[in-house]
Structures are given as structure tokens and as C-alpha cells.
Amino acid sequence: MGPFATGITRLYGRKGWIALAVCAAILFVLFPLANLVAPKGSPLYISDYTVALIGKIMCYAIVAVAMDLIWGYTGILSLGHGLFFALGGYMMGMHLMRMIGRQGQYQSDLPDFMVFLNWKAYPWYWSFTEHFWYSALLVVLVPGALAFVFGFFAFRSRIKGVYFSIITQALTFAFMLLFFRNDTGFGGNNGFTDFKRILGYPIATSETRMALFTLTAAMLIVTLLFARYIVTSKLGRVLTAIRDAESRVMFSGYNPVHYKLFIWTVSAVICGIAGALYVPQVGIINPSEMSPANSIEIAIWVALGGRGSLVGAIIGAGLVNGAKSVLTVAFPEYWLFFLGLIFILVTLFLPRGVIGLLKFPRRRRA
């Protein structure tokens, strides 16, 4: 950016880059060493459990960045982003199911749930999913295509605000019901689980887990930089302009439908990729990932971390999920009360989210 830029476009600066480099060093160097090289029991050792937990949270953080693009910057509150995440996960899950081979309970070529349903062959939409790269393509294309088609009709009809949010809730709920059905061909309410191998490597070893962990960390950083590139471009300024005064954007000669559709689809694709990284790490995907509550939680992460800063979304996802993993162990019944309380406190006392604390005081040039 040139000399003229407001807080919207001037993201992070030099301190931000240093912080990013430190985080990258921790994720790419410290974690692998502490998990794979340090002997068990030494104070430096990081357990597989911790690696899996952080890996999972980083997947959520990617989703949070995608959410910030569409909500924080463009002002479109999606309460269905869990759907795109789950679809990406399911596409990866299909491939992992095929990689089980004959090692399932029934020692059949088909996944157990299909044997159980007495199916004799894969449905047509399972074709080619044994090829990793085809499945990777589906991870991008399926959430992307769904978002594009849905967004095309919604934005063209000028559905906005709370109506849009409600429709996205309905969309993810409808897909959840669809995926709950056994004859949909995605394992019904059990979904996919018991994965054995990925790209030929056994999926549960520390080495594979660490590879997935570093891949997720890389994706998180790439997502952050890509999102930063978008929001600091002129396109990003148009998106925030749509958020603040859509009619002025229209009468300035921009077609807001195209801009919304672009960022909506990009956001959904990012969620799909996050879902695909999530599934091999947690070892299961089922329709509960599509429940409306999951999608609402994504919005809470972003609201808590602070909208419209990208990093805030990551912090929010980390704080909420970190607290969740501690508190659901300590007080399993009360987690939702804690979540509600955190949300209320942040809304009341930190309207700009946790990131609002860090950015203080705001610099203004005369």
C-alpha cells in the first residue's frame, strides 16, 4: 500500500512479521523435535495427544480466518460454515475409507457400513476416490461448487443480514439430515472412522501425525497470508465498503454480487481444505459436524477474537477451543455455560474482541 491507508488495510507491520516468524519456528521446529526426538518423560517432551489437539485447533483456526473474510470484512454472517468444513472432511474421509482396503471388520472391498447395508458395489459418486489427488480435488470443488451455487442465488436475490444467516443455518441442517440417512452412502450417523493409512503410511504413528501437524501449520500460515493479500488489496477495500454502504458501492459502478460470490466461495473452499486436514488427525467425520450449533460456534470464535483483523480470528479459535479442551475435562456438564459466559463478557467488555486489547492505542496520523 501507498502512504494512504487506514487501519483496515495496514495489517500488522514489522512486529507482526516477527511474531509470525516466531510462531512458524515453534510449529515447524520446536514441535517436531519435542515430539519425535525428545525422550518420553523429559520435560521437553510434547505428547501425541497435545500434537493432535494443537493440530485440530489449527484446523479450526483456518476456518476462523475464512469466517473473518466473509463476516468480519464483508459483513455477511454465515451460520453454515461448518457445512463446508464437514464436506471437505467427508471428501477426504471417502478416500481414507477406500484406503482401509480389506482390513475392515468384514474384510470386504467395501467399507463396513456398506457391507452392513448389504450393498454390493460402491455408489457412482465414490468413483475414483481411491486416487488421492482426485479426492484432494473434490475437497476443493465440492464445498466450492455448493457455495458458488447457493451464493449465486442468495446474493442475486439480494438476501442479506439475518435472513442470509438463517438460510445458511437451514442449509447446514438440511445437509446434516441428509448425511444422517444410511442410504445417502456416507455412513449414516456413524460417518467414517477406523482409518488405517494415508498415502501408504499408517495413519496413527507419531511420524504421520507430525507430518499432518506441520502440513496443517503450513496451511494455516498460507491461509493467513492469502487472506491478508486479499484484504489489503483494492478488492479487500471494496469488500469492507460493501459491508459499510452497499448501495454506494453499487452506485459507484461495482457489482456487489460478484464480489460477495467471490469471497463467499473462497471462504468455503478454505473451510473445505481445513476439514480435509482435520479428518485424518481426529480420525473420524460424522454428520454432527454439520449441526447448526457447530457453525454458530465458529462465529463465536471470530467474535471473541475480534472481527476484521484475521489474527483475531486465529486467537479466538485458539482460546475457545483451548478452554474447551480443559473445561470439558474438568467440568463436562458446564462447558456450554462457560462458552455463553465468555461470549457475553467479551461482547460487553471487549466489543472489538481480544485483539482489540493488543491494538490499543490506535495510531492515527494527522
Add this chain to the structure above:
Amino acid sequence: MNAALASDSDSYGGGAAAGGRVLTPGLDVSHKTILYLQDISVSFDGFKALNNLSLDIDNGELRCIIGPNGAGKTTMMDVITGKTRPDSGSVFFGQTIDLTKFTEAEIAHAGIGRKFQKPTVFEQHSVFENLELAMKTDKRVRFSLTARLDSAQRDRIAETLALIQLAGEADRPAGLLSHGQKQWLEIGMLLMQEPRLLLLDEPVAGMTDEETERTGELCTTLAGKHSVIVVEHDMDFVAGIARKVTVLHEGSVLAEGSMAQVQNDPRVIEVYLGR
């Protein structure tokens, strides 16, 4: 005079249209008229907001439109800018462009700029960025992603900043400007679009006397290079700048002429003072 205007039109009409569709390149003002409204009717739930409204605006003209509340002034602007589709009648921009067939963004791109009644600027963006976003350029998504300002564009923004007297505020968020400054910024944004026709809906509402006077001067300078339609309630302001005034009443034209003619028209007096 006419020839000069016709050749001038090329420099505006070029460029690609927003939204992928390309409007007829070049604006044909060979018959001196830039905007034709012919028998426009619009009704909302049986209420006739516009009733067989016909109006022509000459190229380069400054036209003031007055009328009591509910006369259809804002609806007329909505029809011209594509926000509202007329139930019947035609709207032509120049000789060839049928405005009823295009979206708001395409019409804006074709060269019609609109200032809203309530000043509408991008409050979170700096004054500079507001002008940058409004600037005439390719406004499709993929061009916006990689767009960088060149020095000619920076100069244009600087010129406009000087014209609207906001050069000192370039880096401030637009939301922090005074009401009058926002009005000016919005006019500046319209100018960045290089429109042929400017629609100004109550440009001096909420302005101080001094600001009002400066706005009047600005309107008269703009006329000639652009065609300007001003909708205003402030009679002193209109009297100060108007050459030709159109009075709307109940969705159609009641009277048209110089300010003096209109003010002495018995029908106008009745509408404004009669009831």
C-alpha cells in the same frame, strides 16, 4: 459547440462495463439531449409515485427540480439509476442507451452518478480510499484484486481532494468528517466516476450557510462539463444557482421554466401555498 461535445463523448464511453456486460460504447448526445424520461409511471401498492412523467435534460445543463414532499423526486432518481423499474414509459441516456435494461452498477459505469439524500460514504475508509474506490476504472473482481494506483490516478485523486477542499483530511476515516464534509466527499466520489450526468439529492441539507454557498459555486462550475440535476428543498439555494427549474407534483411535471416564471405560476403557488 455541438461537435465539441460529441467528440468529447468518446473519452467517457470507452472502458469496459461493470458486471461483464458491455454498454453501448460512447454516449450519443448528438441531439443535444442527455436524458429522456418519457411517460414514466411507477406505483407502489396502488400509490402512483410517478404518473406519466416526461422530462428532458440537455447535455451540460444544470437543472433544479423542486416539489413538495411525495412529489416523486426521489422515485424519479431511483428510476434513472436503475434502483426502481418503471411500470411503463422509457428512460434513455443519450440517444441509444435504454436505462431500464441495466443494473445499478452498469448504469453507474455508463456515466450516471448519484448522491443520496443522506450522505453515504465509506465511513471506515480514509477520505483518500473513498475517492480511490469511486474512481473510474475497471471494476470487475479480478482487476480489483491486483489494482495498484499509478501516478496519474494519484494526481486525479489529489485534484479532486483539492476541489472538495478535503486535501488536509485525506488520511482521516470518512466517518470522522463533519456532515457538510461528508456531503462534499460524496460529490467528490461522484466526480471520480467521471459521470456525464450527476444526480444530487438535497446536496445542501444540513450544511452551514458558508458550505451551502460553496456547494452552489461547485454546482455551477460542474455544469457544462457534466449535466447536473439537483433536487432541493432549499429555495434560496435553488434561486441562487438555477437556470431552469422543474416543479414536480403528484408524480408529474407541474411547471417548468426560469425561477421567476415558476415562482409566479399560479398552479405552483397553489401547490406550495394553497392548502
